[in-house]
Amino acid sequence: MADATKVFSRQGSAGSLFGMTLAPVEFMREPQVMADPRQDRVTGWTVWPARERPLRAAVVVAVLVLLALGAAMAWGDPLLGVLSSLAVAVSLQTFLLPTDYVLDAEGITVHEPLRVRRVLWSDVHGVMWRGERGFLRASRDSAGRLLPRWGGPRGLTILLCADRVAAGARRDAVEASLRRHGS
Numbered sequence: 001m002a003d004a005t006k007v008f009s010r011q012g013s014a015g016s017l018f019g020m021t022l023a024p025v026e027f028m029r030e031p032q033v034m035a036d037p038r039q040d041r042v043t044g045w046t047v048w049p050a051r052e053r054p055l056r057a058a059v060v061v062a063v064l065v066l067l068a069l070g071a072a073m074a075w076g077d078p079l080l081g082v083l084s085s086l087a088v089a090v091s092l093q094t095f096l097l098p099t100d101y102v103l104d105a106e107g108i109t110v111h112e113p114l115r116v117r118r119v120l121w122s123d124v125h126g127v128m129w130r131g132e133r134g135f136l137r138a139s140r141d142s143a144g145r146l147l148p149r150w151g152g153p154r155g156l157t158i159l160l161c162a163d164r165v166a167a168g169a170r171r172d173a174v175e176a177s178l179r180r181h182g183s
Contacts, residue, residue: 043173045166047159048098060096064089090114099159101170103177108136110156118143119156121181127174132167134158134174 050057064085072081089096093113100111107120125137137155140146146154158174160167 042102042104043177044100044102045161045170046098046100047161049095049159049162050097052162057096060092094159101158103173105177105181107181108156108158108174108177110158117156121178124178124182127178129171132160132162134160134171136174 050060067088068081068085070081071084072078075081097113099113102109102111105121107118107123109116109118119136119138119140123138123140125139128135128137135153135155135157137153139154160170
């Protein structure tokens with residue numbers, strides 16, 4: 001695999017998530033080399049679109065500030081202005097804040113700022129790629145709950161990154177995991 005993806009071992013000092021021991025996020029963001037190639041491989045990466053596109057991030061933040069000011073003036077309450085802007089910022093969390101992706105033998109785990117989602121490879125029906133993002137078509141998450149369906153197929157969006165080389169390596173890692181472990 002290329003330098004764009006990182007390899008982790010299942011042994012670590014951080015907490016356990018779904019029976020898998022994960023390293024802290026700071027560890028995940030640093031390139032690591034596995035000591036023993038016979039260990040199970042876990043591939044992961046972090047995507048932070050606001051950092052990759054600072055001009056677009058500045059525009060988004062400016063719009064959020066203008067929204068807060070406009071709502072505060074319209075309602076006559078600064079707190080309502082801040083809350084309305086905060087609600088929009090929460091909906092943009094995957095753009096504004098870093099998101100970590102971890103691929104292992106069982107499935108993919110997405111560590112978003114406000115939630116953690118996991119989909120098993122056996123529940124994935126396919127993957128569609130468009131530019132720097134992919135969509136895993138799946139009907140259920142690892143707990144057996146139906147995934148949300150908002151006007152389209154059920155599944156999980158995967159952000160790769162703006163760098164074409166790193167995005168290609170990450171795309172290859174997802175497809176290889178799906179071929180190796182999928183249904």
